[in-house]
Amino acid sequence: MKRKAASLDAVLAALADPHRRRVVEVxxxxxxxxxxxxxxxxLSPPAMSRHLRLLRGCGLVSEAHPEFDARVRVYSxxxxxxxxxxxxxxxxxxxxxxxxxxxxxxxxxxR
Amino acid sequence: MKRKAASLDAVLAALADPHRRRVVEVxxxxxxxxxxxxxxxxLSPPAMSRHLRLLRGCGLVSEAHPEFDARVRVYSxxxxxxxxxxxxxxxxxxxxxxxxxxxxxxxxxxR
DNA sequence: CATATGATTTCAATTTTTGTTAAATATTGT
DNA sequence: ACAATATTTAACAAAAATTGAAATCATATG
Numbered sequence: 099m100k101r102k103a104a105s106l107d108a109v110l111a112a113l114a115d116p117h118r119r120r121v122v123e124v125x126x127x128x129x130x131x132x133x134x135x136x137x138x139x140x141l142s143p144p145a146m147s148r149h150l151r152l153l154r155g156c157g158l159v160s161e162a163h164p165e166f167d168a169r170v171r172v173y174s175x176x177x178x179x180x181x182x183x184x185x186x187x188x189x190x191x192x193x194x195x196x197x198x199x200x201x202x203x204x205x206x207x208x209r
Numbered sequence: 210m211k212r213k214a215a216s217l218d219a220v221l222a223a224l225a226d227p228h229r230r231r232v233v234e235v236x237x238x239x240x241x242x243x244x245x246x247x248x249x250x251x252l253s254p255p256a257m258s259r260h261l262r263l264l265r266g267c268g269l270v271s272e273a274h275p276e277f278d279a280r281v282r283v284y285s286x287x288x289x290x291x292x293x294x295x296x297x298x299x300x301x302x303x304x305x306x307x308x309x310x311x312x313x314x315x316x317x318x319x320r
Numbered sequence: 321c322a323t324a325t326g327a328t329t330t331c332a333a334t335t336t337t338t339g340t341t342a343a344a345t346a347t348t349g350t
Numbered sequence: 351a352c353a354a355t356a357t358t359t360a361a362c363a364a365a366a367a368t369t370g371a372a373a374t375c376a377t378a379t380g
Contacts, residue, residue: 110225115368116218126304128312132327145369147328169326169377175305180298187295193237194286201239226338243357256339258358280347280356 106186108156109179117141118149122175125159129174217297219267220290228252229260233286236270240285 113119120139124130130138136146150173153159157179162172224230231250235241241249247257261284264270268290273283 106230107225107227110221110230111367114218114221114225119217119221122301126301126308128308133325136327142370143327144329144371148368151328167326167378171327175301177302177305180302184295184298184302187291187298190233190237190286190291191288191295194288197237197239228338244355247357253340254357255341255359259338262358278348278356282357 105156106183109158109183112153112156112158113183115149117145118153121146121149121153121173122158125173125175129162129172131164131170131172133170135173216267217294220269220294223264223267223269224294226260228256229264232257232260232264232284233269236284236286240273240283242275242281242283244281246284 113122117139121135124135124138132146132150133143135150136143139146141149150159150161153173154161157176159173160176162174164170164172224233228250232246235246235249243257243261244254246261247254250257252260261270261272264284265272268287270284271287273285275281275283
């Protein structure tokens with residue numbers, strides 16, 4: 099089963115929705131099945147399922163069947179896409195700091 | 210001039226668009242005026258203006274008039290919202306790691 | 321087998337987003 | 351005053367995302 103390349107675009111769009119971000123917040127303390135998620139987040143099962151599909155699509159969560167009941171689907175958080183987003187953020191912050199530093203130097207020279 | 214509370218929602222939605230993220234990437238190496246941004250990103254001035262309005266709205270960029278020509282508007286990156294996003298990310302990654310650790314411990318105990 | 325359960329899919333209606341063209345605003349140079 | 355420049359706003363159409371309700375799937379259980 100091939101996993102789609104987690105594009106920043108898709109990841110950010112996924113996280114931009116409060117319900118979906120709530121799902122991530124729940125999942126970060128441990129895996130949960132779809133029903134629990136729908137109850138915890140306060141969405142109808144169909145609505146939750148669609149959000150989960152989206153989250154799965156961008157690689158933020160993965161799905162598994164538990165051995166004792168193959169009807170339920172257990173969702174877990176996948177750290178990779180969050181790592182990529184964090185990397186982008188850190189690059190941005192670093193470059194911004196560099197820019198500030200050279201501007202400061204520029205001021206000092208021109209004094 | 211009051212600044213709207215930079216909600217994660219708005220910030221993430223803003224960054225989810227490739228054009229807007231490109232703007233941020235350009236601005237992280239230094240301020241630019243609207244015209245340059247529109248050229249660099251490859252959007253018509255009206256389109257760029259609307260993206261800039263959105264970025265301003267969620268606090269990701271700030272606007273200023275240069276003294277020598279009050280027609281142009283110079284945009285700069287504001288680090289605060291990115292910082293908040295990074296904080297959320299770090300919390301998420303930390304909790305996820307904690308969860309993993311306690312699961313590992315659980316396995317060891319049950320062996 | 322019949323029925324109940326956990327979850328997903330489909331579909332149509334609605335809303336949101338995005339780009340374009342045309343017009344407006346503000347400012348500068350002649 | 352007039353024309354040119356930098357940018358924004360408004361109005362509109364096209365494209366994309368979201369949502370609730372009903373239908374469907376797959377698995378479990380009596």
